[in-house]
Amino acid sequence: MSATAFHQAIGTLQSHGYFINSGFQQENGNTSLQLISKGFRVDIGLSRRGSYCSRERSYVVAQASSSQTSVFNPVSSPSNTTTTDSRKKSNEAALILIRHGESLWNEKNLFTGCVDVPLTKKGVEEAIEAGKRISNIPVDLIYTSALIRAQMTAMLAMTEHRRKKVPIIMHDESEQAKSWSQIFSEETKKQCIPVITAWQLNERMYGELQGLNKQETADRYGKEQVHEWRRSYDIPPPNGESLEMCAERAVAYFKEHIEPQLVSGKNVMIAAHGNSLRSIIMYLDKLTSQEVISLELSTGIPMLYIFKEGKFMRRGSPVGPAEAGVYAYTKSLALYRQRLDEMFQ
Numbered sequence: 001m002s003a004t005a006f007h008q009a010i011g012t013l014q015s016h017g018y019f020i021n022s023g024f025q026q027e028n029g030n031t032s033l034q035l036i037s038k039g040f041r042v043d044i045g046l047s048r049r050g051s052y053c054s055r056e057r058s059y060v061v062a063q064a065s066s067s068q069t070s071v072f073n074p075v076s077s078p079s080n081t082t083t084t085d086s087r088k089k090s091n092e093a094a095l096i097l098i099r100h101g102e103s104l105w106n107e108k109n110l111f112t113g114c115v116d117v118p119l120t121k122k123g124v125e126e127a128i129e130a131g132k133r134i135s136n137i138p139v140d141l142i143y144t145s146a147l148i149r150a151q152m153t154a155m156l157a158m159t160e161h162r163r164k165k166v167p168i169i170m171h172d173e174s175e176q177a178k179s180w181s182q183i184f185s186e187e188t189k190k191q192c193i194p195v196i197t198a199w200q201l202n203e204r205m206y207g208e209l210q211g212l213n214k215q216e217t218a219d220r221y222g223k224e225q226v227h228e229w230r231r232s233y234d235i236p237p238p239n240g241e242s243l244e245m246c247a248e249r250a251v252a253y254f255k256e257h258i259e260p261q262l263v264s265g266k267n268v269m270i271a272a273h274g275n276s277l278r279s280i281i282m283y284l285d286k287l288t289s290q291e292v293i294s295l296e297l298s299t300g301i302p303m304l305y306i307f308k309e310g311k312f313m314r315r316g317s318p319v320g321p322a323e324a325g326v327y328a329y330t331k332s333l334a335l336y337r338q339r340l341d342e343m344f345q
């Protein structure tokens with residue numbers, strides 16, 4: 001990883017209110033970031049569009065800025081039972097957003113929308129890599145769309161989580177489904193993470209573009225027109241959803257069902273799609289309809305937010321195709337990470 005990339009990482013950490021005391025050390029010709037540690041560990045995962053730099057795990061003198069002085073008491077054990085009180089005290093919760101890994105139609109460069117296609121082998125690998133990057137962040141609840149590519153991404157990512165809790169897709173589509181999928185052991189339940197599937201988180205419905213090749217469509221209708229259909233806020237593709245229409249269901253669902261969980265201190269992961277997540281990020285980051293045009297999400301790259309006192313703080317995300325996304329924990333998440341290390345050496 002280049003020194004520039006690390007400087008970018010440090011700059012982003014500092015822009016998020018971290019004071020970093022860092023040093024560079026030349027090692028076998030590669031520059032690696034050797035931060036003198038007094039305290040917390042920060043995963044600096046730099047990612048470029050569609051590919052990953054190697055993940056650097058470095059100890060950081062990360063004196064979080066005053067805005068993060070109220071650190072919740074670390075998870076005395078990463079199991080659920082002891083975290084509720086500490087979560088309430090901190091009213092801090094982690095929100096992880098992941099766009100699904102590469103799908104078979106992404107690979108063929110076809111408009112997918114609400115067509116339910118699975119991941120490619122590369123998409124499976126991306127989901128597993130994403131899981132490695134979130135393996136030390138607490139997850140109490142998972143939300144996915146009703147589409148298999150998002151569900152596969154969530155389940156594969158969780159195979160890498162250090163807590164080794166079992167994600168279980170909840171079935172409440174009928175009384176029978178609910179009763180037949182009951183778990184009759186409280187102990188086993190504690191080792192599970194409920195996965196809620198919601199069609200409201202589905203990819204935007206791409207209308208008459210679904211199944212068409214993106215390049216051929218651009219050749220036929222013109223690059224500008226296709227870019228407008230793909231990235232604008234309020235211009236829908238033929239008989240499809242605009243981002244605004246997608247937001248009306250996805251953001252509404254987020255506000256009604258997911259935000260209250262964060263308020264109660266639950267740590268949430270959402271595995272969904274390029275556009276349903278763009279609409280949610282537009283809400284979280286308060287982007288304008290102009291700004292959202294340039295928001296691109298790569299497949300399988302996790303983005304971490306911290307929800308605290310009613311606000312969403314972006315902690316690490318690929319903000320653009322070329323820019324590196326930096327993954328920085330808050331002090332309390334770093335403490336949680338430390339507890340995991342102690343418990344799962």
Ligand SMILES: O=C(O)[C@H](O)COP(=O)(O)O
Binds near residue numbers: 111114275
């Ligand atoms: O639905 C699709 O085709 C992709 O998931 C997202 O497509 P887009 O990047 O063209 O919005």
